[in-house]
Amino acid sequence: MDNQNNNTPNSTPARLALKSIGRLRAAVLGANDGIVSTTCLILGVAASSSTEHVVITGIAALAAGALSMAVGEYVSVHSQEDMEQAALVFENKELHANSHAELDELTGIYIQRGLDPQLARQVAIQLTQHNALKAHARDELGINTVSKARPIQAAISSALSFSAGALIPIIAALCFSHYFTLMGIACASLVGLAILGFISARAGGARALPAVCRITGWSALAMAVTYGIGSLLH
């Protein structure tokens, strides 16, 4: 760990990680999803019909998954933005129509957080003078203006990370010969997932081993379940 007397507030790894957590989270989720869903799908289809269309199924899964991730992410980030915008517009109207009540509200929030009423009042007044909307957005709605959402960026990055993940089982399907195809795909994917878990835990400042166990354990279970359901349809 760094020297704790360091005066710059954002210098430690865990804190830097917390700042970029949105991006990290999206990338990890995307790659994870790409590996797990493509592998599961291939295993499910192979168990129910034959191993002959494994690669085509995998490629269809890559395209479908990546595009769906992109659309979903784009739409959801956009809708989040819409909601925040709507909440801010509402708050703004409130501030104009009802500035006294809003001041009381901000005072109340700070009293609840542990200030004595007089001090809370002063704080509310000064915060309101500085930037009333920003103060209410942060303290009342929990919107930090720093974390502005970017729909297109989010869409492209999650589609790319999904595709990168999905390539692992597809390449494994191309590489392993007939008898070992399914085992090879499953193993390659689990190794990929373990590496991903390790990297993301490290990047997030958390311990690596539990993260790796979590990711491989649950993913292996997901694969086994899809394979089982596929064999039932056989």
Next chain:
Amino acid sequence: MSKRLHHPHEGHKIKHTGWLRAAVLGANDGIVSTACLMLGVAAAASGGHIFITGMAGLVAGALSMATGEYISVHSQQDTEHAALEEEKAELQDDYHGEVHELTAIYMRRGLEHDLAHQVAIQLMNKNALHAHAQDELGIHQFTQAKPVQAALSSASSFAIGAVIPLTAALLTPAQYAIGGIAITALIALAILGVLSAKAGGAKPFPAACRVTFWSALAMLITFGIGTLFQ
């Protein structure tokens, strides 16, 4: 706080956007990826395995969503935890430095120095870690993540979404399957877009257009890629 009672909507919708966002994302993903997958396979392998592929797509997608969501929420928790531990250690080692830090944060928000200093002292008297978590790290109590809940809700919303194109594939005659799947999926997506916009207090028309347009494009592209492998 009593004012809250007069405005039940205020500050309310925004708090469950995390939940709503996950559910919408899950259902969306279920519809789009299952429809795309079936269209892609239908274009490549002419009929036959559409339903089985869609079924496998549903299970694979739902489980993958659950796993991914569980792990990512967990890793977010780990990261928040690590940051809080660091903060706790700093509070023990250098309480004065931390008071200065919080004072500086409140000065940046527009308070005078003396007032900001008093605020920092009183906030830290009540709960020092809590004050720093909220004002320095931006961790609010209501954004604290729950892995299992997140996993279950996104898996079930994915499965619900995926059932829609699957049902369309079952009900439409084989020669119209492709059109049936695509149209059913797009109608469902438009409805979902309207509902989620309404629930979030945003305008429904642009939201519905956005989701149907981009999803239609995604289906076209997957179908196109499928034809390449015919």
